[in-house]
């Protein structure tokens with residue numbers, strides 16, 4: 001049976017945009033420059049994601065107030081939902097953070113009343129619009145949000161943007177959200193965790209044919225502020241926009257002059273699972289670390 005995911009949030013926060021990027025492989029830069037039509041009512045669509053069948057309920061922001069008030073609407077939207085993904089953007093948060101916090105509490109209450117099984121995930125979207133000084137301090141922002149919202153949302157809050165430099169934050173958020181429901185993703189995650197554990201200052205991902213991150217894992221000491229930087233490099237690499245690739249048989253070794261990150265990619269040859277590449281990144285100056293980590297993961301991965 002398909003799992004139902006409900007996308008909620010005010011008008012123009014980016015619900016339909018995120019759906020198109022993750023599940024339909026649409027071009028983020030296209031969607032950033034050419035907006036979609038506002039959604040009316042609830043648009044439902046079905047997709048596959050690794051071993052999951054998903055039914056996405058994309059709601060209308062303009063009709064959100066009504067949906068949160070009317071019990072009959074709530075039952076249609078929240079009933080049988082595996083996850084409720086509430087999305088707000090930087091503009092919402094800046095103009096009235098208390099309103100957003102109240103709305104999140106309202107959604108939380110409806111879940112408790114109508115469908116206790118549903119998980120609540122929260123996405124703070126359009127982080128590209130946040131002034132740089134605040135944006136680089138995700139910890140403070142998380143703390144502020146948790147303080148105002150005051151829900152146990154610690155592990156369920158994601159910061160995303162479809163702007164070029166952040167696009168992998170979108171793939172990563174959905175990878176984490178969906179891995180809660182996908183055994184296949186969970187087992188890939190365990191393999192990556194077990195492999196990267198013995199390495200320092202490294203991160204690894206598995207990507208799909210949309211160049212989205214299906215799963216990722218990092219060693220504890222990997223600098224969290226470098227994660228977006230590594231996403232950015234991966235994005236450029238997959239877009240082949242910059243000449244930073246030295247072809248080395250099946251793998252690519254990337255050295256970027258002003259950055260200390262090194263990255264290596266290998267094809268995974270698992271088209272039946274829609275898995276394209278394994279990517280490993282390290283802060284270490286030793287090139288050997290990349291090859292050792294790559295070898296270890298490839299030995300541990302089994303696709304059957």
Ligand SMILES: Nc1nc2c(ncn2[C@@H]2O[C@H](COP(=O)(O)OP(=O)(O)OP(=O)(O)O)[C@@H](O)[C@H]2O)c(=O)[nH]1
Nearest residue numbers: 012013014015016017032035038039061126161162
């Ligand atoms: N700056 C910025 N703009 C974004 C981002 N993601 C989406 N947008 C823009 O925000 C708008 C979002 O539009 P939609 O995806 O249609 O929003 P929605 O939440 O589906 O809106 P309704 O259907 O009316 O509820 C579009 O103009 C996008 O170009 C982002 O990460 N950063």
Ligand SMILES: [Mg+2]
Nearest residue numbers: 015016038039
């Ligand atoms: Mg929409």
